[in-house]
Every structure is written in C-alpha cells, then in structure tokens.
Amino acid sequence: MTTFEAARLVAARELHVKLRDKAFLFSTAFLLVIIIASIVVPSMLDGGPTKVAVVGDTVTAQLTAAGLEVQTVPDVATAEQLVRDDEVEAAVLPGPEVVALEDPPGDVVDALSAAPPVRLLEPAELDPFLLTIVPVGLAMLFFLTSFTYGLQISQSVVEEKQTRIVEILVASVPVRALLAGKVAAMTLLAFGQIALLGVVAFVGMTVTDVDTSVVSAIGPTIGWFLVFFVFGFVMLATLWAGAGALAARQEDLGSTSVPMQMVVLIPFFAVIFLQDNAAAQKVLSYIPFSSPIAMPIRLFKDEAAAWEPLVALAIVAATAVVLLAAGARVYQGSLMRTNGKTSFATAWSSAK
Template sequence: MSTQTQNKANQEQATPRKATPRKETLRHPWQLVAQREISTKLRDKTFIGSTAFMLIIVMAAVIIPALIAGNNNPDKIAVLNDAGAKVVQTADAIKGGESYEVTRAEDPAAAERMVVDGDVKAALLPGDNGYVVLGDDRVDTDLQNSLREAAVNLGMEQNAAQAGLTPEQLRANTQVQERLLNPGPLPEIVADFVNIGLALVFYMTALGFGMMIAQSVVQEKESRVVEILAAAVPIRALLWGKVIGNTVLALSQIVVIAAASLIGLLATDRADILEVIAPVAGWFVVFFVLGFVALAGLWAVAGSLATRQEDLGSTTLPGQMILMIPFFFSVFAGAEAKTVASFIPIASSMAMPGRMLTENVPVWQPLLAILVLLVATVLIVRLGARLYERTLLQTGRRLGYREAIAIKAS
C-alpha cells in the first residue's frame, strides 16, 4: 500500500514538470522565430558589411558636401591699386563677406605670374573702359559676376557724385525683394537632398531586408527545415516572427544611420538643419514601420512561392515594382503627383516625409496618410498570412500569385 502511494505521488510530481516547460516555450512562438532571425542576421558577415557600407555612404554624403561648401578660405584676387581693391571688397560685401581677399601685385606681369602659379584665383587689372578679370584657363562665373556687379555699382556711384546725386538717390525705387507664398521649412537644395536621402533609405532598406526575408524562406524550404519548424510552430507564428524580427533589425539600422547623420551634421557645424529634420524624422519612422511591415509580409510570400533561389527573380518582381515606382515618383515627379502619391499606401512612406521637408504640410494630411497606410498594412498582412499558410509547404514547383490565391486553405 505504501508502495502504491509513493508511486502515485511520484507521478503527480513528475507530470507538471513535463507540461510546464512545453507550455512556456510555446506561449509566444513568434518570439523564438524573431530572436532566431535577429541572431542569425547579426552573425551574418554580409549583413554587417552592408550596414557598414551604408554608414560610410551616409557619412560621406553628409560630411563631404559640407566640407566643400564650408571651406571658409576666401579666394585671393590680385589687384594693382586701391581702386581695384575697392572693387574686390565691394564684391566680397555683395557675397556676404569672407568670399574674396585682396592681394597686391606690383605690376601686370607680377599679377599674371601669381595667376599662373596658382597663388591667386584671378587678377583684376585696369582695362580700356573699366577692368579686366584675368584667369589662368578659366574664370569662375560666380566670381566674374560678383566683380562685374561691384564694378558697376562703384562706377554708378562715382558718376552719380559727378552729377550731384547721392548713392541713395541713385538707387531710389530700384530694390527688388523676394516674398514666397508657400515657403518651405528648408532651403531648396538642402530639402531636395534630404528628400532624396529619406526616400533612398526606405527604398534600399525595404529592398535589402525584403530580399533577405525571401531568401531565408527559400533556404528553409530547400533544406526541409521549414517542415520541422511548421510541425513545432504555427505557420502564422513563423511569418510574424520573420516580419517582426526583420522590422526590428531594419529600424535599428535606421537608428544607426540617423545617429551617423547626426554626428556628421554636428561635425560640420550644420546643427541648425536638425531643428527642421528632427520633427519630420519622427513622422518618417511611423511611415517606415507601417510600410516595411506591409512589404515584409509580401516578401515572405515571395519566398514561399519559390522552391529554389533561382525562382526569386520572378516571385519578388511585384515587390520590387511596388518599391521602385513610388521611389521615382517621390524623387522626380512634380508637386501635384507627389501630393497624390503621399496618400497612396507604400508610396506615402517615401512621398509624405519629403513633402514635409519641402513645403508646409497641414497636420491632417500626414495623419490621414498614416490612417490609410495602417488600413492597407492590415489588409496586406492578412492577405500575406493566408497566402503564406497555403504555399509555405508547397515544394514541388514554383507557384504564381494567382495560383496561390486559388489554393483552398487546408
């Protein structure tokens, strides 16, 4: 009797020990898949190398133009007398200062030698009816226009003085001021550059990670690992694990790139741009996450339709077109086309942040675009999950999208 009681007690103690770990392990199976995706990518030399390459490109794109444009060394202009020096100083004032520096030359021959030797950018010499700008093989157009404007202004002032007019009387009612009806938050060149940068970051990240998702699914199908995973984990959990894991990686990569851009702007004394870019960057993250999640589901389906790596060229083509067309729209299209694209799902992830940099967009427009994108993302992910479930274990041949939609759920 004591032996039976002891065996029963041992069974009662042994049963929960076996059930508890299995229940804990399968409570959130998508987490296991997501962790596997993240850990695999972090050990992948190709992924690390591509991230490092993107960082180098971003740092170069931020720092090099700023260094070129921010070279504060003024151009030296050789002159022979005080009149020439006055013209150069006036041209420098027109440019806002620190653009041109006067360098004295003893005679025209000395000025020519200084130009040929590269000691000065150009020389301003007296001419028959004013001045002559002397260059080596060419004269910079901006420099020539500045010197011409300065010479005209000084000449008109001298002529006006001889006629008994003051400089103020001479310039009366001749000022032309600029007023913009819809001024953008950033200078046009900077806004266009950042607009292209944001669209390119989304395009390259979504395309790069999308191809990795599709390749990962095909590799698991080729090696039959997917059959083992599907036996232990629900197929939708496999999909969600891949989508969430790669979304975390992509967002982390964006944060690293943003940090590199911040360092580049601070290193080049362009922190003032951050005041405008920072709020738009917050909107960009929201658009990026929603757009990427929708595309990630489609990339996973592209992988499930294929049976080998060679099939990805055709199965991923729709995803590539969904990315490529909006990218060119957001970069090269006109204002009206960009406005329309900023409300179209996926395209809005690239077009709306760019519009917010180049024009004053009312708050309701990005909110509406996010709502439309959110609804589209939910629908696309649900459709992708159904197709993924129906096609993941189909290993006989490559399937088309129409055929996958026609397959009945088992």
C-alpha cells in the same frame, strides 16, 4: 512556450544569423561610408573663401560682401607678385582691372559686376538642387530597403522549405510564431540600418558647414520618414513571406514574388516621375503603398498640413493590419506544401 515567447525566440535566431552575415555588415558599412563622404568631402574640397589682393579700398566692401577674403596691398607690383607666388587667386587693380595667373576668376568678376535687382514673388526656402535630390534619396532608400529585405524574407522561407528545416521548426513552434519572428527580426534590422544612416547623415550635416536651414528642414523629414518606414515595411513584410511560402524552390520565387515586386516598383516610379506634380503627390501620399515615400517628400517641401501625415499614417497602419492577416493566411496555407509551387487560391483555402 507561448506564441509570443516562440516568436521572440525565432526573431532572436534570425537576428543572430543576420548580424553574423558578412554581406550585411559590409553593405551597412559601405552605405555609411557613402553618406559620410557625401557630406565631408565637399566641405574638404571647398578650401575656404577665395583670397583676393586689392590695391586701394574702393572695391573692398563688394568683395567682402561676396564672401571673398580680401588682402589690401600698397601697389600694383605687390599685388601681381602675390598672384605669381600663388598666395592669392586674383588681384584687383585700379580701373578696376582683375589680374589672375592662368584662369579667369569667375567669383571675383561676379562680385564686381553690376547686376540688376531681382525680386522673387514666391522665393524658394531651399536650394532647387536639394528639392530634387532629397526626394530621390528618400524614395531610393525606401525602395531598395523594402525590396532587399523583403526578398531576403522570401528567400529565407523558400530555403527552409527546400531543405525541409521548416518541418522541424513547425514541430517546435506555431506557424504564426515563426512568421511573426521572421517579420519582427527583419523589421528591426531594416529600421536599425535606416535609422543609423539617418542619424549619421543628420549629425554630419550639423557638424559641417551645411546651411542651418537645410538641417532644420531635413531633420523632421528624416524623423517622419523613419516612422512611415516602419509601418510601410511591416505592411509589406508578411506579403513577402507569403510569396516565399508559395514557392517550393528558389527557382519558383521569381514568379511567386512578381506581384510583390510590382507593389514596390510601381509606387516608387510614380513618386519619382510625378514629384513636380503637387496634385498627384497629394494623392500618392494617401495611398498606402506609396505613402511612406510621398508623404515625407511633401513634408520636406512644406506642401503638407500638420494633420496630413497623421491621417496618412493611420491609413498605412490600418492597411498593415489587414495585409498582415492576409499574408499570414497565405503563409500558413502554403508553408508545409513542399512538393511544388502553390497557387494563391489553394493557399488561401487551405489555411485554418
């Protein structure tokens, strides 16, 4: 059996076990429900345009331009009766005078109010709320996925060491094949889950009444995010496996995985807290550990040139190659040491 065949066999085993895990299936379904609900529920609650009864036609154009549904009636009594019967939310009488049943209709009043003209020197193409929530969502998605799946890789390695199963596995397949299979399986699972969520979100926005400008902006952002996610996750996955191999028991994992936790946490908080600082975001988009978050955010805000994501991706890929070699060496040098926690120096020097 070649190393590639052995790695494929290990990956198939890991995928089979994970896809039968009820916790994994439940978490995926739960995330899908949240995304679908966040898109569909606002559309359902919107209920369409506000209905307004109007006596005469002097303000009809203003109300229609504001997106309100106008119903012209012949007299005041008819308009008031429609309000009482809850067939319209408000009525505009001559004067003009606005009549409502219980609460003042703010959208109707705003449509009739005279506001001064506003000229924006640098108008934002997207809603300010989206410019805040989308970057936070992308950062949270990468952080939670890389942290959760990375920790699962470490726990799987420790479990195999603690139960001595690793001795049987190493007798059957090379150590590098065992590592490659684990990393490949977890990368496929993580990417599959993220891609599924991204496709569902994009399709949901397309079929609902979400502004087309929002859809056209988020679509390419999701695409770039998926590409950066794959390279970023592979860059970290082998290091998570190495952190697991340094531990001999699950209790040791808390200390051996601290460096990896910091590698994931620090870039996440840096991108979140500095998302309004364009200069800092530009720097973070070229640092390999924060680039998978910062660069898609800059692309969404239209702050990056067309060549920048390609350069950043090349840096992440080159870093992934280096860290794959380093993580594999630590993994190989500590995997068979089951008597106690292994130090990084010992694992590095013991690798062949």
